[in-house]
Amino acid sequence: MDQVITETKTNAAPSITPDQLDMLVEEADRAKMKAYAPYSKFRVGAALLAEDGTIYSGANVENSSYGLTVCAERSTIFHAVSNGVRAFQAIVVTTDISESFVYPCGACRQVMSEFGNFDVYCLRPNGKVSRTTLADLIPFAFSPSDLSKGQGKGEEDEPVKKPRKTDHLRTRTARGCMKKGAHVFDIRNPRLRMYCRNR
Ligand SMILES: [Zn+2]
Numbered sequence: 001m002d003q004v005i006t007e008t009k010t011n012a013a014p015s016i017t018p019d020q021l022d023m024l025v026e027e028a029d030r031a032k033m034k035a036y037a038p039y040s041k042f043r044v045g046a047a048l049l050a051e052d053g054t055i056y057s058g059a060n061v062e063n064s065s066y067g068l069t070v071c072a073e074r075s076t077i078f079h080a081v082s083n084g085v086r087a088f089q090a091i092v093v094t095t096d097i098s099e100s101f102v103y104p105c106g107a108c109r110q111v112m113s114e115f116g117n118f119d120v121y122c123l124r125p126n127g128k129v130s131r132t133t134l135a136d137l138i139p140f141a142f143s144p145s146d147l148s149k150g151q152g153k154g155e156e157d158e159p160v161k162k163p164r165k166t167d168h169l170r171t172r173t174a175r176g177c178m179k180k181g182a183h184v185f186d187i188r189n190p191r192l193r194m195y196c197r198n199r
Contacts, residue, residue, distance in 0.1 A: 003123070007101065007130035014131060015119045016049060016090045024049055024092040025123055027057045031072065032094050035059035044072035044102075045094050048080055051087035056080035073108035077115065090119035101130040103137065113141035 003021050005014075016024075024047040032045025037060055044060045058075030070078075073093060080088070091112065095102045101122045104112070112118075117135040134141075 003127060003129045005121075005131050006128040009130060009132035010136045012119075012133050012135075020049060020090070021092070021121065021129070023047075024055065024090065024121070025094070025129075027055050028092040028094040028123065031057035031059045031076075032096075033059075035072065036061045038062060039064075039066065043096055046072040046076040046091055048076045048091045049089045050080060050085045051089060052085065054080075054083075054085065056083065056085070071105060071108050073104045074111050077108075077111055081115070086115055088115055088118045090121060092121040092123055094123040094125070096125060098124050098126050100124075101128075103130075103132075106138075109134065109138040110141055113138050113143070 003018070003025050027047035028045045030045070031047060032043050035043035035045060037043050039062050042060070045057065046059070047055055047057045049055055056076055056079045058072050058077075058079050060070065060072045061075060062069040073091065076091065080086075093102070093104060101124060103122055104120065112120075113134050117133055120132050120134055120137060122130045122132075
């Protein structure tokens with residue numbers, strides 16, 4: 001099915017041809033079929049066109065520990081980067097939602113922006129496509145250059161204080177002391193004996 005761009009959310013010119021878009025849509029749809037989304041039932045597939053013409057794809061992979069779930073966009077970027085590719089032309093993201101376009105989450109926008117600015121196409125199963133760019137999706141992304149600006153400006157962490165050699169002796173003085181709240185355990189003592197803070 002030929003894709004029709006029904007919505008454009010950027011002033012930038014498209015970086016890929018209609019034929020390239022068709023290929024990416026096909027790959028993204030194929031990847032969506034492999035989504036592992038038993039909890040949300042929200043399947044997402046993505047296909048990424050590298051500068052060298054290679055296409056990488058990925059799907060969302062959920063986990064019973066929900067926070068460990070990885071979105072399709074990040075799966076795809078990691079797939080490409082793991083293959084030594086870091087320059088991209090466009091990504092297509094597809095879901096099962098026909099009613100509206102679904103755009104990448106904030107985490108994926110940040111991760112993708114690490115590798116520059118490229119076109120982002122969001123696809124609905126009815127063939128409708130929305131086109132935008134990463135720069136439009138995340139205009140003030142944190143970037144590698146921001147990180148280098150901050151280097152060397154932070155305070156150094158306080159060094160961890162070595163325990164004093166005499167600390168273990170305090171276990172003796174706690175005996176017989178009735179003062180409430182003044183006692184702590186000496187964790188370096190294998191029998192976890194209590195000592196008094198006030199002495
Ligand atoms: Zn995401």
